[in-house]
Amino acid sequence: MADNRPIGVFDSGLGGLTVLKELEKVLPNENFVYFGDTGRVPYGSRSNETIISYAKQDENFLLSKGVKYIVAACGTVSAVAAHTAKELPVNFMGVVENSVKAAVSATKNQKIGVIGTSATINNGAHKTKILELMPNAKVTTADCPLFVPLVEEGFSDKDDIVVLEVARRYLAPMLEAGVDTLILGCTHYPILLGAIKKIMGENVTLINMGNSTALAVKEELTALNMLNEDTTIGNKEFYVSDLTASFGKISNILLGKKIENVNLVDISKYEGSSNRN
Ligand code: DGL
Numbered sequence: 001m002a003d004n005r006p007i008g009v010f011d012s013g014l015g016g017l018t019v020l021k022e023l024e025k026v027l028p029n030e031n032f033v034y035f036g037d038t039g040r041v042p043y044g045s046r047s048n049e050t051i052i053s054y055a056k057q058d059e060n061f062l063l064s065k066g067v068k069y070i071v072a073a074c075g076t077v078s079a080v081a082a083h084t085a086k087e088l089p090v091n092f093m094g095v096v097e098n099s100v101k102a103a104v105s106a107t108k109n110q111k112i113g114v115i116g117t118s119a120t121i122n123n124g125a126h127k128t129k130i131l132e133l134m135p136n137a138k139v140t141t142a143d144c145p146l147f148v149p150l151v152e153e154g155f156s157d158k159d160d161i162v163v164l165e166v167a168r169r170y171l172a173p174m175l176e177a178g179v180d181t182l183i184l185g186c187t188h189y190p191i192l193l194g195a196i197k198k199i200m201g202e203n204v205t206l207i208n209m210g211n212s213t214a215l216a217v218k219e220e221l222t223a224l225n226m227l228n229e230d231t232t233i234g235n236k237e238f239y240v241s242d243l244t245a246s247f248g249k250i251s252n253i254l255l256g257k258k259i260e261n262v263n264l265v266d267i268s269k270y271e272g273s274s275n276r277n
């Protein structure tokens with residue numbers, strides 16, 4: 001049976017647009033509701049308690065929009081707060097699990113690197129899941145807190161000396177460990193793909209969490225018989241918790257196109273668990 005309800009996608013801010021971009025490619029006919037918590041971004045430097053309470057509100061907002069499925073398009077939420085999804089009345093997908101599966105099947109030398117925000121790396125979710133699937137794997141992790149502001153300030157060119165120098169410093173432990181596969185565990189990192197590739201070399205496989213997640217969402221919706229069978233291009237609705245002057249510039253960098261309509265939400269109203277179960 002077709003299910004025309006939208007897929008809900010949320011992130012701490014606009015970074016999740018890189019995941020939405022992959023979802024759109026793989027599921028062009030689906031309707032999407034995107035929520036970016038731009039009033040409270042970044043999540044990556046916050047405590048687990050705060051990230052969990054924010055994630056619950058974000059999920060409650062999407063439930064109020066009648067979504068059939070929720071994607072946490074945020075590395076930090078997926079690493080720290082994925083367990084909050086157990087209480088949801090709809091299926092849920094984070095970005096950790098499928099990027100880990102993709103990395104485990106890509107590696108030849110069982111040396112896998114993971115980069116993400118400080119909260120993601122301190123949480124260790126990727127490492128735990130890699131070792132579950134590949135107990136002999138050697139996992140090297142590094143947080144890269146300057147990558148997000150660099151991208152949002154428009155510094156992403158693979159030949160930019162500032163970008164390359166920051167990347168060289170953050171990625172040094174990956175080169176030292178000889179990883180042949182690197183998980184880009186944060187929404188903004190695909191924008192730095194060229195620079196990261198330049199430092200890591202052509203032979204290291206870079207895992208785009210948006211792409212692996214989008215393929216998994218499609219697989220699950222197909223198995224559940226919940227795809228939208230309308231063959232026209234799906235609708236997209238965009239919501240944010242603060243409309244900043246930089247919205248246009250940053251969304252353009254991350255989505256690669258202009259967002260025409262965006263709505264403001266008072267996310268603090270979505271407290272508690274009233275929409276759940
Ligand atoms: N969206 C976040 C992530 O993927 C990065 C920005 C933030 O720290 O909130 O981890």
